[in-house]
Each structure stands twice: as C-alpha cells, then as structure tokens.
Amino acid sequence: MSHIYVYSPSGAVRDRAAFRRGVKRLQALGHEVEIDPAALTTHQRFAGDDATRLAAIGRAAASGADVALVTRGGYGLTRLLPELPYRQLARAADKGMRFVGLSDFTVLQLALLARTGTISWAGPALLEGFGAADTADAADGHGGKPGAATPDEIMLACFDDMVSGAGxxxxxxxxxxxxxxxxxxxxxxxxxxxxxxxxxxxxxxxxxxxxxxxxxxxxxxxxxxxxxxxxxxxxxxxxxxxxxxxxxxxxxxxxxxxxxxxxxxxxxxxxxxxxxxxxxxxxxxxxxxxxxxxxxxxxxxxxxxxxxxxxxxxxxxxxxxxx
Structure with a gap:
C-alpha cells in the first residue's frame, strides 16, 4: 500500500499500548510503517525537547514516505514555529508526501500554508485514530477505556481515499x-x-x-x-x-x-x-x-x-x- 512515517512533533506519547496498536493496525492494512527514532521520547510534557522535535519533523520530511502521520497532538508546535523547515516540508509535499494530523498540528498546517501555500491534511493521529482499544481488551482491563472500540470505519475509508488519491x-x-x-x-x-x-x-x-x-x-x-x-x-x-x-x-x-x-x-x-x-x-x-x-x-x-x-x-x- 503506502509508506507511512510516524513521528511525534508535539506532546509525549503516554499510552504505549495505543501506540503499538496503531502501528499494528496500519501494518495490517498493508502499509509499511517507519517509526521515527524519537517517537517515544519524553521531555517534560513534550515528545523530546525543541531540538529533538524539530529534528523529527525534518526526518519526516526527508523520509520519502507517502504519508507523515503524527502520533498525537497536545501542545508543542507553537514554540517551534520560528524554526520549522518550511521549504523542506513544502518540497516534500510537492513530491507527493501528505502531512496528516489534527489538534496541535493545526498551527503547523496553517503556518505552512501561510509561508508556502502548501496543502496538508486534517485527519487522524496515530493514537486516537488507529490506536483505539478493542472492545474486548477494554472490558478485560488491557489498556483501553471502557466502551472503546476499534478504529472508525468512515475514518479508515477516508484515510484510504486520501492515501490512494481517490478522494x-x-x-x-x-x-x-x-x-x-x-x-x-x-x-x-x-x-x-x-x-x-x-x-x-x-x-x-x-x-x-x-x-x-x-x-x-x-x-x-x-x-x-x-x-x-x-x-x-x-x-x-x-x-x-x-x-x-x-x-x-x-x-x-x-x-x-x-x-x-x-x-x-x-x-x-x-x-x-x-x-x-x-x-x-x-x-x-x-x-x-x-x-x-x-x-x-x-x-x-x-x-x-x-x-x-x-x-x-x-x-x-x-x-x-x-x-
């Protein structure tokens, strides 16, 4: 299917079980998943200090992946806005990379639009979009919230349309x-x-x-x-x-x-x-x-x-x- 690069530009990943579920589900859908080496880094409330997260954004843009998918939102990108590699991100998008995320990712998307006119995608993050606990796991107390379910079918269909360019x-x-x-x-x-x-x-x-x-x-x-x-x-x-x-x-x-x-x-x-x-x-x-x-x-x-x-x-x- 597609090459998906998973990285953490904002808040630290707290739910490692959801992270693993999300990666496995993407792989089960046929995608090749590449995980940024700092994806699970923690510094205060962030996924690494500012330099670490800037480097992760740069690696995502340089990965040649079809999709660059954030692990989660939270907070952290606002403080990086002066240093973001706008030209590198725009070049990657021109070559077909789709940057996907929501929540805190909004500031990167709008800043990128303001600086370069680059189109990105408002959509799921890894944890909340693909890492939802199976209902059975939630009931058994294995890392999910009660009543949580597998990823939504409409979201998955829309993600597939985005990846394939059919949407x-x-x-x-x-x-x-x-x-x-x-x-x-x-x-x-x-x-x-x-x-x-x-x-x-x-x-x-x-x-x-x-x-x-x-x-x-x-x-x-x-x-x-x-x-x-x-x-x-x-x-x-x-x-x-x-x-x-x-x-x-x-x-x-x-x-x-x-x-x-x-x-x-x-x-x-x-x-x-x-x-x-x-x-x-x-x-x-x-x-x-x-x-x-x-x-x-x-x-x-x-x-x-x-x-x-x-x-x-x-x-x-x-x-x-x-x-």
Missing part, C-alpha cells in the same frame, strides 16, 4: 436547525474557495502572528475539545471582531466535545453559541461536520480549493477538481 470530497447530513437558518437556501455556497482551519484554540493562537494565513474568501472549518461553550464563543468573538469571519464565504463547524455544562449556565449551550454566531454574520454557518476529537471523522485538505454545496439536508465539500 474527491466529503459530505454530511445537516441538522434541521441549519436548514431553518439557511432559509432553505440550496446549491453552491462557495466555488473554488480555499479550505482552511482546524482546532479553534490553535487557529486563534496564530491571529496577529507572522504565521497567520490571511485566507480571504475561504471556507473556514473549526472544531475543539474540552472547551466550555462560553470559551468557544469567546474565541469565535475574537475572530469575529478581528474581521476574519466576515471575510469568509462560509463557516463550517465540526465537533465540539468533552466539556461540562454547569447549573448556572441556565440553558446556555453550544447550540446557543452557534445561534449567536449566525446572528452576527451574513454568511452561511453550517454545523455537524464529522471532524474533531471524535472517532468518526473525515479527512480534509487544508489549503485546497473546494466547492461547498447544499442539496436538501446534505452538505458537500468537493475538491475533486484538484486532480
């Missing part, structure tokens, strides 16, 4: 609330617009820096994990007040998970945040994109020109014209 787009079913907000508008919402975004916290962290991809007329997709709705609203408000959101053709919201509401929220919820956002903008705001810190997620080409269509309750992101 031309993705789609999802819109919530009924979206249809009301769109006033039954259908057809093209954006044509050949740059797709960009990722983890909301990481996107906002780049605002005002030299690594901000000033993508106007784009389709911005966002997700986050462990952030209460008021924090999500606060970050969206920062992008709104900075003029970023109004410059987009559309906003596409993915999955916002692992937060806890409090009694004093009194009905304030993520849905209320989305309603507030719509009230501030004249552009379409779509929700329900299957992407984020969830098992079922699609892969998205960050920086690619895409078409965004709505047909009834079906939303479609299409990039087949890239090939």
């Amino acid at each position: 031309e787009g993705t789609g999802w079913r819109l919530p009924a609330s979206d249809l009301a907000a769109l006033a039954n508008r259908s057809g093209s919402l954006a044509h050949r617009a740059p797709l960009w975004g990722g983890n909301l916290t990481m996107v906002v962290s780049l605002l005002g820096t030299p690594w901000w991809p000033d993508v106007r007329g784009g389709v911005l997709f966002l997700e986050d994990v462990g952030e209460h709705p008021y924090r999500i609203e606060r970050m969206l408000a920062q992008l709104l007040h900075a003029g970023v959101l109004a410059q987009q053709r559309a906003i596409v919201l993915g999955q916002f998970t692992e937060y806890r509401l409090a009694p004093h929220d009194r009905g304030y919820s993520m849905r209320k945040v989305f309603e507030w956002l719509r009230s501030q903008l004249k552009i379409p705001v779509l929700t329900g994109l299957p992407f984020g810190h969830v098992p079922t997620k699609v892969l998205l080409p960050v920086g690619a020109k895409i078409d965004l269509l709505v047909e009834g309750r079906d939303a479609l992101l299409l990039w087949g014209h890239q090939h």
Whole structure:
C-alpha cells in the first residue's frame, strides 16, 4: 500500500499500548510503517525537547514516505514555529508526501500554508485514530477505556481515499436547525474557495502572528475539545471582531466535545453559541461536520480549493477538481 512515517512533533506519547496498536493496525492494512527514532521520547510534557522535535519533523520530511502521520497532538508546535523547515516540508509535499494530523498540528498546517501555500491534511493521529482499544481488551482491563472500540470505519475509508488519491470530497447530513437558518437556501455556497482551519484554540493562537494565513474568501472549518461553550464563543468573538469571519464565504463547524455544562449556565449551550454566531454574520454557518476529537471523522485538505454545496439536508465539500 503506502509508506507511512510516524513521528511525534508535539506532546509525549503516554499510552504505549495505543501506540503499538496503531502501528499494528496500519501494518495490517498493508502499509509499511517507519517509526521515527524519537517517537517515544519524553521531555517534560513534550515528545523530546525543541531540538529533538524539530529534528523529527525534518526526518519526516526527508523520509520519502507517502504519508507523515503524527502520533498525537497536545501542545508543542507553537514554540517551534520560528524554526520549522518550511521549504523542506513544502518540497516534500510537492513530491507527493501528505502531512496528516489534527489538534496541535493545526498551527503547523496553517503556518505552512501561510509561508508556502502548501496543502496538508486534517485527519487522524496515530493514537486516537488507529490506536483505539478493542472492545474486548477494554472490558478485560488491557489498556483501553471502557466502551472503546476499534478504529472508525468512515475514518479508515477516508484515510484510504486520501492515501490512494481517490478522494474527491466529503459530505454530511445537516441538522434541521441549519436548514431553518439557511432559509432553505440550496446549491453552491462557495466555488473554488480555499479550505482552511482546524482546532479553534490553535487557529486563534496564530491571529496577529507572522504565521497567520490571511485566507480571504475561504471556507473556514473549526472544531475543539474540552472547551466550555462560553470559551468557544469567546474565541469565535475574537475572530469575529478581528474581521476574519466576515471575510469568509462560509463557516463550517465540526465537533465540539468533552466539556461540562454547569447549573448556572441556565440553558446556555453550544447550540446557543452557534445561534449567536449566525446572528452576527451574513454568511452561511453550517454545523455537524464529522471532524474533531471524535472517532468518526473525515479527512480534509487544508489549503485546497473546494466547492461547498447544499442539496436538501446534505452538505458537500468537493475538491475533486484538484486532480
């Protein structure tokens, strides 16, 4: 199948069992897996000190692999932005390497887009995407969370499409609330617009820096994990007040998970945040994109020109014209 290079540019790998499962599953799918020599290094909360992780990124770019896959997100790439080997990464992508990751990886993707215009892929990491515990293992107490399952079939299919180059787009079913907000508008919402975004916290962290991809007329997709709705609203408000959101053709919201509401929220919820956002903008705001810190997620080409269509309750992101 493909040559996959596994490396750790951000947080340290804590779950060695998930790491081993992820590697074995990729191999079982027929891929050749090459593991970076520092993939399991630990320094404080990071996968090695800054120099170690920079070297790992360089080795990934120089590996000649078809896919460079991060082990996990966490935190760590922001402090490396001034030193990242942007030209080396861009050359590797020009030769066909696909850089894949999510969460903390968002800052590398957007900085690379800002500096070189290089397309990368928002998708799974090794541990959370391929290293999920088998249900039986979880029940027997062998390293998994109760109720955990094997990798999601939709994610695997999308990953295979990305690896083979067969993927031309993705789609999802819109919530009924979206249809009301769109006033039954259908057809093209954006044509050949740059797709960009990722983890909301990481996107906002780049605002005002030299690594901000000033993508106007784009389709911005966002997700986050462990952030209460008021924090999500606060970050969206920062992008709104900075003029970023109004410059987009559309906003596409993915999955916002692992937060806890409090009694004093009194009905304030993520849905209320989305309603507030719509009230501030004249552009379409779509929700329900299957992407984020969830098992079922699609892969998205960050920086690619895409078409965004709505047909009834079906939303479609299409990039087949890239090939």
